[in-house]
Amino acid sequence: MKISVIITLKKDVLDPQGKVIHQTLDGMGFDDVNEIRQGKYFEIDTKETDNDKAKAKVEEMCKKLLANLVIENYKIIDPK
Amino acid sequence: MKSAVITFPGSNCDRDMDVALKKFGFKNKMVWHADAELPKSDLVVLPGGFSYGDYLRCGSMASKSKIMQSVINFANSGGMVMGVCNGFQILVETGLVPGVLLRNKYLEFICKNIFVKINDKQNKYFKNINIEVLKFHIAHNEGNYFCTNDQLKEIEDNNQIAINYCDENGKIEDQFNPNGSIKNIAGIFNKEKNVLGMMPHPERMIDISLSGEDGSLFFKNLINNLK
Numbered sequence: 567m568k569i570s571v572i573i574t575l576k577k578d579v580l581d582p583q584g585k586v587i588h589q590t591l592d593g594m595g596f597d598d599v600n601e602i603r604q605g606k607y608f609e610i611d612t613k614e615t616d617n618d619k620a621k622a623k624v625e626e627m628c629k630k631l632l633a634n635l636v637i638e639n640y641k642i643i644d645p646k
Numbered sequence: 647m648k649s650a651v652i653t654f655p656g657s658n659c660d661r662d663m664d665v666a667l668k669k670f671g672f673k674n675k676m677v678w679h680a681d682a683e684l685p686k687s688d689l690v691v692l693p694g695g696f697s698y699g700d701y702l703r704c705g706s707m708a709s710k711s712k713i714m715q716s717v718i719n720f721a722n723s724g725g726m727v728m729g730v731c732n733g734f735q736i737l738v739e740t741g742l743v744p745g746v747l748l749r750n751k752y753l754e755f756i757c758k759n760i761f762v763k764i765n766d767k768q769n770k771y772f773k774n775i776n777i778e779v780l781k782f783h784i785a786h787n788e789g790n791y792f793c794t795n796d797q798l799k800e801i802e803d804n805n806q807i808a809i810n811y812c813d814e815n816g817k818i819e820d821q822f823n824p825n826g827s828i829k830n831i832a833g834i835f836n837k838e839k840n841v842l843g844m845m846p847h848p849e850r851m852i853d854i855s856l857s858g859e860d861g862s863l864f865f866k867n868l869i870n871n872l873k
Binding site (some may be wrong): 579580582583586628629632634636637 | 751793797
């Protein structure tokens with residue numbers, strides 16, 4: 567089963583990379599952008615076949631390694 | 647006094663730290679990250695470098711390595727643990743010291759000499775040191791110290807800030823902050839002050855003919871405090 571995770575920076579955390587990407591897009595003519603925040607995306611292929619169990623394990627992975635909860639939020643995308 | 651320096655895959659200041667510790671009287675042992683047991687030590691050092699190629703977040707992989715459980719137990723039982731640069735990043739990822747280290751504010755790798763002011767001397771790292779401002783070296787891409795407002799309040803209430811970036815006279819201002827760290831924080835303690843994480847490299851300031859000797863002052867003082 568494949569499960570995806572999206573990690574985003576919490577809203578009060580400075581994201582200089584997002585800022586620079588925003589400025590560059592602005593320079594390229596995409597001048598209607600309000601803000602850009604850069605994040606991370608993971609695709610996890612697990613042997614687990616039970617949806618709920620798999621989600622619970624991925625949640626544990628997020629808390630213990632994939633995300634740093636001081637600065638990041640995680641969102642698990644429901645497996646299809 | 648016995649010390650141990652942990653080498654992770656990608657550490658590159660481990661041997662410099664070994665030279666520095668030995669120069670000032672420590673009997674130092676190098677310890678591989680995949681070992682489970684720490685040798686009997688009075689001080690454990692997590693050195694600078696790029697452990698695991700800075701994958702995921704700097705220090706995140708190293709913080710889960712086998713030896714780190716022993717280091718965490720050692721720290722929790724009052725043992726002295728110092729993390730420098732990538733070692734500081736590893737310490738925040740273990741949760742031994744609060745906060746995180748973000749990408750530098752202006753997105754550049756910074757490699758230069760800076761000044762730091764000692765904020766607290768009620769600890770074994772800086773007790774009795776006969777100086778207020780130290781000239782150290784920094785070399786990092788992710789040294790921008792960040793924590794939540796609640797954490798910051800706790801850090802300040804407990805006097806856990808170890809050193810702040812400043813000018814040569816000890817003036818702590820925005821313009822002397824190289825990387826955007828909250829409150830110019832360059833180094834921080836855990837609550838009990840036996841764990842110190844800092845971005846600057848004292849081991850690069852141990853020879854007057856090469857760089858400077860404020861690192862010598864630091865290590866000499868440290869070993870005296872541990873005796």
